[in-house]
Amino acid sequence: MKEIPPKSEDLSSWYTAVCLKAELVSYAPVRGCVVLRPYGFALWERLQAALDVRFKETGHENAYFPLLIPESLLAKEGEHIEGFAPEVAWVTQGGGETLPERLAIRPTSEVIIGTMYAQWIQSYRDLPILINQWANVMRWEKATRPFLRTLEFLWQEGHTAHATEQEAQAEAAQMLGIYREVAEGTVAVPVVVGEKSSSERFAGANHTFSLEALMPDGKALQSATSHELGQNFSRAYDITFADTDQQVKHVWTTSWGMSWRMLGAMIMVHGDDRGLRLPPKMAPIEVMIIPIVRGEEPAVLAAAQALAQELRAAGRRVRVDERDDKKPGFKFADADMRGIPVRIEVGARDLANGELVVVRRDQERGAEGTKVTVARDAIVTHLATLLNEIQASLFAQAQAQLARGLVTAEHRDDFLRLCRERAGLVEIPWCDQPACEAAVKAETSATTRNLRPLGVDQQPARCVACGEPARVRAYFAQSY
RNA sequence: CGGGAUGUAGCUCAGCUUGGUAGAGCGCUUGCUUUGGGAGCAAGAAGUCGCAGGUUCAAAUCCUGUCAUCCCGACCA
Known part of the structure; x- marks a missing residue:
């Protein structure tokens, strides 16, 4: 067949070569877009199947919402539009005429789905709404790579609405657990799970949780996210219900997604000099x-x-x-x-x-x-x-690789050096201050990947990066 | 978006410095021999030299622009 460069020598070239030569993707005649070829699509279908069955088991239903979102709708949630504006592609013409209002090609669907929820929900009896959508979305990225970051990509996005905050919290946690189960149990990619820092949080969310996988070059890859959106979207899109106490209230919403990026993680984590190595549960051909x-x-x-x-x-x-x-x-x-x-x-x-x-x-x-x-x-x-x-052995190999990349630092200099050298996920007691994160990023180009609670046995602790009192433990790394 | 590199047959690339009308290997087609880790021999088909302008009697080659891909950085859910 066709040779590829050694994985250890040049991960980037190796990765691109494998994606092309295993016939997962071809570059399309549009910048930053790929064709998902039959073998690549078969991988996506395996991932889809693993997720979909779990979504259904937990009471979710699939539905489909439009690709296009009117600008006026998108703009209702201020923080959300601000976060996404630079990446949105716009449709300005249709039927040979300039449209009266621009239409966004969805970068995600909170807006359009929230708008529909506002129509569908009247009473606490209509809740919860548990819907998932399998879809393509578009984000106008500057640098693209197959699976890891393309302008158009395939994913699923779950969107739920609940009567109480507690219920929404439980939903976000449950879906994060399902993602972890699929990443580790099916794709055989071990992950660290935690909450995103405020500067890494989804635009419009109160809390964002993520799975982070570690690639062989020491960079982290965010493999799925689950968001607790609070009442931010229900307020912006007027999603209300009459509760049992006869009060009209705003619903609590969540959203959660995993994309074909998970396949990129699988390729990089398991592949070797001879090409792909697929966990049996993911392999279209066992x-x-x-x-x-x-x-x-x-x-x-x-x-x-x-x-x-x-x-x-x-x-x-x-x-x-x-x-x-x-x-x-x-x-x-x-x-x-x-x-x-x-x-x-x-x-x-x-x-x-x-x-x-x-x-x-x-x-x-x-x-x-x-x-x-x-x-x-x-x-x-x-x-x-x-x-x-084989499934177990690939997971064990990947776990060993992750374990080698989980490092801690006691002192600021060590910490910065490890971040700069891409030693892996560098865990430290951290102050949880955006200014501190920005400073680390400026020096090392590493950011927090996610955060965990500070253990009781780890008190008293000071932030290794800035010396202020630590409030959490954070994984820092450069990321894809 | 900034820096660097690349774009010539399906693939990998030579040719460009010093303009003169396109080559190799692999792959493909046909035939024979082969077959337990990427087969051999022979014949054959295949390229608007990324695209658009410009210079020139003449451009793959020189100039300008543009598009795409790769690497590094910035940006990024």
Whole structure:
């Protein structure tokens, strides 16, 4: 197939090359936009499925709202519009005429959904409203990269309305938990979870919580957010209800989102010099069967197909690489590049012995146990076990990587140096002051990724960055 | 948005300094031989030299502009 630069040498080039060469995306003829190709879309569908089933389990319903938002609506929540204004794309013409009012292409949908909620909600009996939308949004970014930051991207955005603050808080926390479960359990990317500082908070939110993953270059990647919006949007968009006490009140809202950026995290965290490495739960193809055929050997091909049928019946996502113009070696490299967790080789020798050669993608080539011979009869159960093992092994490798990048600093100089050197997520007792964060950023280009409560055993503490009394523990890092 | 680099066949690139009408390898097509880690030989097809202007008898090559991609920084949920 096609070679890629070593991951350790140049993560950026490696990342772009993998995205292109594993045929996840192509650059589109529009700056900053990508085409999500079938294999990339299949990955997105796996992530979608994992999230969607959990959304449904927790009582949410899917719906769809318009792409375009009238300017006057968008402008109602002051802080929100101010935060997004620089990134909004506008439609100014339609049907050959200049529009009387500009239409924003949604950068997120709080506004349009809130407007509809105002119409739908009359009474406490209408609450809570628990809606999720799978959608594309657009943010006019300056520097773009596949999955991590593109002008148009795919995501889901949940928007809920509640009668009480407590209920809204519980919702935001619940969804954060679901994100963590999917990131770690399905995508096998370990994350640190916490609240965003005031300067990193979503425009218009009271509280923003995030998942932060750590990339191999020591930069953090925000992988999902969950926002407690308080009554900010319900006041701006007049979303009210008559409560049981006959008082008219504003609802409490939340919003939460995960995007295809999560796929970028997966690619960077797990990939290696041979290309992608996919956790089995995310892999569109769990098992690739590669027939080893010399000349005319219809029996081998037939055996490969029969094996595929049997595995499919057992619930496996499996394909046979039947291309007759490629040699096995090429097919191995191809399966490696695409990150397919398990490869099975079937040749005449194996048929004669009643065996199969099974090779796992998560370990280095030639490592002990990477390539094993399995009795044909035992393959279904062997694969079930092996795929679980690979899922666990990739997560364990990623956890070890995260653990290496979780560092602490006792003194200001160490702290600044670690931030500057991209040592990882640098955890310190912190004052929680925007001015202090801005100063750190100016010196190191690192910001807080998220915050955790200060442990009782960690008192008394002073902010490592500025010396003021510490109020929280903060993870600082440079970020994508 | 600032600094740097790149744009020539599907891909990777040479050619540009010193203008003279486009090349290599890989890939692709066909045939034969091959097939348990990226096959070999032979023949063949394939490029408005990113785009738009300008200079010139003549531009891939020189000049201006513009678009896109990559790297670094700034910005950014």
